[in-house]
Amino acid sequence: MRVTTANNIDSIKNHEGEEEISLDDLVISSSPHITSEESIPKIMYSVVVSLLPASIGAVYFFGLRALALIVVTIGVALATEAIFQIARKKEITIWDGSALVTGLLLALNLPSALPFWMAAVGAIVAITIGKQVFGGLGQNPFNPALVGRVFLFITFPRHMTTWIIDGMTMATPLGAMKFEGQMTPYSDLFWGNVGGSLGETSVFLLLIGATYLIYKGYIDWRIPLGLLGTVALLTMTLGHDPLFHLMSGGLVLAAFFMATDMVTTPVTQLGKWLFSIGAGIIVVVIRLYGGYAEGISFAILLMNAITPLLDRYTRPRVFGT
């Protein structure tokens, strides 16, 4: 938008006629003339804040190596974004918080024992293939952190499924159930005393952050409700333990922080419901009938793919039509 200032407009004297008041700096623009205090950095940094409890929890459960992994993915994500933008001669926008969120979310989706260089590769893939090749922020169809995670998962399957706590290799609760028929107690799942990726172990810490984001209006409650509700209903109907399924496999992390990614999910209310219900169905199918123990990353990515369609066919009825 062009904003012009008026020149050649007479100055006028104020009431007492002493002080010259100039009308030269008037901004001429079309309405509205006021905007809200919201901004993209505000949203992004709020997401980071909301992930702090889970991040601190990760360090508590997995030790300083978790912190190092977080630092690596965030650092590489920011650097990759900067390099990409320099190469494309675009404005450098790494401080808008979006690459920071991608890096952090990726770290929270990695096992603590993953070699640093692999984590770095994941961050590079997330930012380049996941985001920048499409034109940067707002243009990417797929959740960048999930693109990075799935890339690592397929490329380094063994490293990505080795879970170590206190020097002991552990299966994830879902893996333990699927491949060994072993159930993990609910309390361990809730407080986070289980094997798994950095950020997916403690449901409690994740819910603290999620509550904050819902309160701020930065995530739409429809998506977690639709996703978790579908998983609960489906697993129950199919004769499985719904509570166990809800609290394991990073479902809470994904439902509140990945399936709610604004850029890659529908903008309409109906679209949001369909998106979350669809992701719920897919994840249950993968978990119960597929070859993987966990499936939420694939479920969300698949639904990301049809998001433009969902938006197109779920347009609300226009007032007066």
Place this chain on the structure above:
Amino acid sequence: MRSFRGGIHLEYAKESTERKRIIKMMPPEKAFILLQQHIGAPCEPLIAVGDEVKVGQKIGEAKAFVSAPVHSSLSGKVASIASVPDCRGGESTAIVIESDGKDEIWEGIIPYGDDLNLLSAEEIKRIVREAGIVGMGGAAFPTHVKLSPPSDKKIDSIILNGCECEPYLTADHRLMIERPEEVIFGLRAVMKALGVEQGYIGIEDNKVDAAERLKAVIGDDSSIKVVLLKVKYPQGSEKHLIDAILHRHVPSGGLPMDVGVVVNNAATAVACARAIKTGMPLIERVLTVAGPGVKEPCNLEVRIGTPFEDVIAECGGLLGSPTKIIMGGPMMGIAQYGLSAPVVKGTSGLLIFSQKEKGRIWTGPCIRCGKCVEVCPMSLIPLELSHLSEKGLFDEAEEYNILDCIECGACSYICPAKRQNLQLIRMGKAEIVAKRRNKLA
């Protein structure tokens, strides 16, 4: 509490003037009466340069039905008929009148009395038309046209718009508090003109005092109801007012009369009441002067044609050099190039902002957060519309109902990327309308 879907909550910033009584401003030395202050055909001057005119004398008129005559707001001499700066940033023809200081009322002004029973519907319409009354909320659509719907449109309800949902503006609020009798009288006159049994006054919940005053005047007359509405922008939009009060949806591309309703602004009702009771046409109006850049914010009753400079001087002048001057409210008002434009019938406020913009305003790409979808009162997808307009894909934009946009600006206000959604949508609408016109031609 009744309301509509979507909308935004604004900071109202009405404190500086909402408790201030309306002050009558002295007539200016010179008045600039624009020949077009309304939607419709511009007026032709009825007088010549050098003629003597008096207060209330008709000085401009058009033959077309959709138009409204203009009247002298001063007594004195016609100094010139010239092009002057107008509030839209361009120039318009105005009749310039120099006051003789006597403020004499034109002999042709005859009161029609306080008894509506003595007037027929046709007489009321004629009085309203002759008085040059237009919608005073800002749109300035000739009121007599609203009072003359085609015979196949059955009107069953009149709604007075007392929402004043724009920040800063308090002129209508004060009118309802200080002149409730005139508001009600005007509403009854409009009801009589249209043969309607039921009238409503829609008021936002933050103006309970005004509602109480009006209810006191209405007494136990059940034909007029005061309806309190949720405080939400744009509650004062005609379509959303009808939705909130009567749960009827004006069809896309249609008018309130398509659902049997006529909506008038509270200030318009007062103007009708004046025209009937005193015979005086629309020669003055109340406007709010406010904003951090003006010394003494107030509600002023000002003669039509008074230059903004005089209005500001009446309010003690400016506090430093302003950065933005807006005629109307901050959501839908028009930015001014200076203070030389005159007050017109649709001038509801004059706002002065003096703060420098707080650093650089962060702008970025759309992140599809969907906030604009949430707040759009028309249930449009503003982000798609602004993208399509930006890319010049106007046919697609039309398919996405871009023409239904009421330009309330909620989508631009709420956008965290600070994208100029409405501004882009407006451009798209203009392109489409122009294209249609070319097709017809």
